[in-house]
Amino acid sequence: MKFVYYMTYPMILIYTLGETLRRGVDYFSINATTMLEDYSAAVFFILATWAWVKANENAEKLMLLAWAYAAGGMFVPFFAHLEAFLRGVTFREDHIHTDVGSIVLKGSVWVISVICLFIVMRSNKSQYPSS
Structure with a gap:
């Protein structure tokens, strides 16, 4: 699970900076749906990472949500x-x-995303970064 946690950081960068640098903010006027999908994925990853760092009881659920959203x-x-x-x-x-x-x-x-989703789904216990 630590691999999954650490992979959220590059995904946040890919979905925010990568999307913005590749297409530019002006792309919102062409295809806002694509931009909103990618930025939403980044938000889910940020929430999952934050919950993981805080050892929140919903961390694994948020991690599952983020990876499922990204894979889909x-x-x-x-x-x-x-x-x-x-x-x-x-x-x-x-x-x-x-x-x-x-x-x-x-x-x-x-x-x-599929690999990380599989890992989260197969996890039977939490492994927060500090453990």
Whole structure:
């Protein structure tokens, strides 16, 4: 579980700074849903991390929520972009199918999210960072 806890920090950065630097704040006028999904994931990770540090009784539930949200939220973006790449067709103008870097990033985030979700679901006891 410590791995899961420590992975929340890079995820917070990916979902906030990564999204903002990659698309810019102006992207809200193009596709606010995508931005809100990513920022919501960051908020869930921040809440889960805060609860974990405070050894809150709901820490594991919040951690489960954050990882489940991230895994579910990255499923369609990753697999749709991968499908577009495999078909050689750009489905959306703002997701060019030849952008392999984005596919790798989305896939990595999705795989890490699924692994961490599995770890949280299999955990039978709390392992706070101080333990």
